[in-house]
Structures are given as structure tokens and as C-alpha cells.
Amino acid sequence: MSGWDHRHVIDLSAFSTDDFTTVLELAQRFRNLPVTGTRKLPALQGRLMTTLFFEASTRTRSSFELAARRLSADVQSFAPGSSSLVKGESLLDTARTYVAMGANLLVVRHGCAGVPQILAEALDRSGDRVAVLNAGDGLHSHPSQGLLDLFTLARHFSPDAPSPEALRGRRVVIVGDVLHSRVARSNLWALTACGAEVVLCGPPTLLPDQFADFVAAPPPGQAVDPVPHRGPVRLVRSLEEALPGADAVMTLRLQKERMHQHLLTTLESYHRCYGLTHDRLALCGRPVPVLHPGPVNRGVELAGALLDDPACSLVEEQVRNCIPVRMALLYLLAAADG
Numbered sequence: 478m479s480g481w482d483h484r485h486v487i488d489l490s491a492f493s494t495d496d497f498t499t500v501l502e503l504a505q506r507f508r509n510l511p512v513t514g515t516r517k518l519p520a521l522q523g524r525l526m527t528t529l530f531f532e533a534s535t536r537t538r539s540s541f542e543l544a545a546r547r548l549s550a551d552v553q554s555f556a557p558g559s560s561s562l563v564k565g566e567s568l569l570d571t572a573r574t575y576v577a578m579g580a581n582l583l584v585v586r587h588g589c590a591g592v593p594q595i596l597a598e599a600l601d602r603s604g605d606r607v608a609v610l611n612a613g614d615g616l617h618s619h620p621s622q623g624l625l626d627l628f629t630l631a632r633h634f635s636p637d638a639p640s641p642e643a644l645r646g647r648r649v650v651i652v653g654d655v656l657h658s659r660v661a662r663s664n665l666w667a668l669t670a671c672g673a674e675v676v677l678c679g680p681p682t683l684l685p686d687q688f689a690d691f692v693a694a695p696p697p698g699q700a701v702d703p704v705p706h707r708g709p710v711r712l713v714r715s716l717e718e719a720l721p722g723a724d725a726v727m728t729l730r731l732q733k734e735r736m737h738q739h740l741l742t743t744l745e746s747y748h749r750c751y752g753l754t755h756d757r758l759a760l761c762g763r764p765v766p767v768l769h770p771g772p773v774n775r776g777v778e779l780a781g782a783l784l785d786d787p788a789c790s791l792v793e794e795q796v797r798n799c800i801p802v803r804m805a806l807l808y809l810l811a812a813a814d815g
Contacts, residue, residue, distance in 0.1 A: 680750070
């Protein structure tokens with residue numbers, strides 16, 4: 478872990494293969510902690526983590542707060558509706574207020590892309606020793622979700638020693654609303670960094686052709702790609718064509734609000750074309766794991782029987798992995814700050 482040099486975690490495009498290795502190894506250690514007796518470690522004793530969530534969240538917020546408490550950190554939560562934002566206070570001044578109260582770690586979720594990055598840069602300029610962790614910003618990025626999805630797959634393929642090598646040469650199919658998914662974007666950076674082939678599948682309204690080149694170059698503002706050789710990305714419109722030979726399938730939440738934008742006809746027609754069922758999964762040619770970042774629209778992205786089938790569904794395993802992965806990130810950011 479001596480090679481970890483990230484002061485903030487904003488986007489997985491900035492992660493090297495060694496960075497992914499570090500997170501997976503540390504998450505595995507935390508995952509293997511005994512579930513009986515005391516479950517707290519003193520690693521972050523005396524540190525304060527503040528969650529600044531401007532969007533609703535169940536899994537992300539709860540797991541970050543549990544992760545911090547298991548590392549003995551203090552936890553402070555922010556509620557926009559009862560804050561001074563309603564009186565006209567700026568978002569940056571709100572963040573600075575919490576830093577002045579002693580926050581060492583800010584976990585930020587916002588509906589606008591770029592907000593965590595803007596906060597991190599502003600706090601750095603003012604000399605504040607605080608780490609910013611992006612918990613989801615607009616359509617841009619959700620790095621901790623991408624990491625826990627990666628950890629879940631790596632543990633599936635290599636239970637005792639999950640690492641990027643466990644994904645090398647694997648074919649992972651991502652199905653659904655890629656256009657509006659920050660989770661899909663983070664998974665693209667993570668999976669290709671580990672040498673996996675990613676097959677994207679969905680209708681043109683939810684999966685534009687440009688996504689075939691998504692990882693071809695670093696995003697604006699990032700000078701170089703820390704991964705010299707990434708796995709390939711390709712687009713397939715038919716689910717029946719995408720599934721044969723797959724090693725894992727990830728479905729994305731279909732955001733029903735998009736139907737008002739005329740991007741879909743009906744949920745029933747979407748399920749007929751892109752919904753995952755036991756019969757469709759059999760097209761892979763062998764048993765393969767199924768993932769979904771949640772929350773799941775039963776009978777739309779996934780058939781209920783498939784979601785509840787422990788022989789193939791890793792959805793609950795993803796939830797279990799929320800805490801150790803986020804413990805790893807908090808520990809690494811705190812360690813980087815000394």
C-alpha cells in the first residue's frame with residue numbers, strides 16, 4: 478500500500494492496475510475479518526467522515542457510514558433540506574463549514590457531474606487537508622460502485638485471492654441503460670484496466686455508438702491513461718448475440734423516468750428484448766454470474782426468479798461487498814493523509 482498516491486477518489490480512469498490490486502487486496506482482508514466478537518478496528522480512530530449527499534441513496538450512504546464506523550471513525554451526515562443551502566449558502570461554503578468542524582473525509586454525491594472534483598480542487602487550493610470521495614456525480618462516475626462490482630467478480634473467479642488477474646481475458650456483458658449510468662462508466666474503466674473484454678448491449682436510444690470508444694483516451698483534464706493496455710470494448714444490439722461466450726452478465730437499472738423522454742416505448746417491450754431470464758442466460762453456454770447495482774426493477778431488467786436464484790445471482794453478494802470495499806477506500810485515503 479506504500480504506492481498509493483491518490484489524495485482523492487473522483488474517477489476510476491485515474492487508477493492504475495496496481496491501484497486496483499491494492500483496493501482488492503485490502504477489501505479481501507476486511508471481508509475476511511471474523512463476524513463474531515468486536516467488529517471495529519482502530520484504524521481511523523479520531524478521524525471524522527462527513528457524508529454530503531444531495532441525492533437519495535440507500536446502499537451507498539449506509540455502507541459508507543457502516544464502513545467508517547467499523548474503522549472507528551466518527552460519522553457526520555448532511556441533509557440538504559434542513560441545511561443552510563435553503564438560505565442561499567453555496568455548496569463550497571457548506572463543504573468548508575464541515576471541514577472547519579474537523580472533517581477529514583468528505584463523501585460527496587450530487588446530481589451534477591463534476592461537483593466532487595470542483596470541491597476537491599477548491600479545498601486543495603485553500604490548503605485544507607481533507608480527502609474527497611465521489612459517491613456518484615450525475616452521469617459521470619461512481620467509483621466505489623465500480624470497485625465493489627470488480628471485487629465481486631474477482632472473488633467469484635478467484636475466491637481466495639481476488640485480483641485484476643482474475644478478470645484478464647474474461648468477457649463481461651453489460652446490458653441496459655448505459656447512456657444514463659455512471660455505474661456503467663466506472664465499470665468500463667475498471668474492467669478494461671484488468672484486461673477484461675466488455676460487451677455493451679442495449680437499444681440505440683440508451684446505448685449510443687460512441688460508447689465503443691469510451692476508454693480509447695483519458696477523459697478531459699486527465700493527461701495520460703495509467704493503464705497502457707486495456708481490454709477491448711464492443712457494442713452489440715441483440716442480447717441473443719451478446720450472451721454466447723460470456724463469463725458474467727451485468728444488468729443496469731432501467732430508469733423509468735427516461736420513458737418521458739421518448740427513449741423507450743414500453744417496459745414490457747424492453748423486457749422482451751433486453752430483460753435477462755434463465756432461458757436467456759443459458760445462451761452463455763455455461764453457468765455464469767449475474768450482477769445488478771440496484772435497485773432492481775423486477776420483471777424489467779431481471780426476471781424475479783433469476784434475481785432470487787442463489788446459483789447465479791450475485792446481487793446480494795454485491796451488497797455484502799459494499800462495506801469492505803468502502804472500508805478499503807476510506808483507509809487508503811486516510812493513510813495517504815498520514
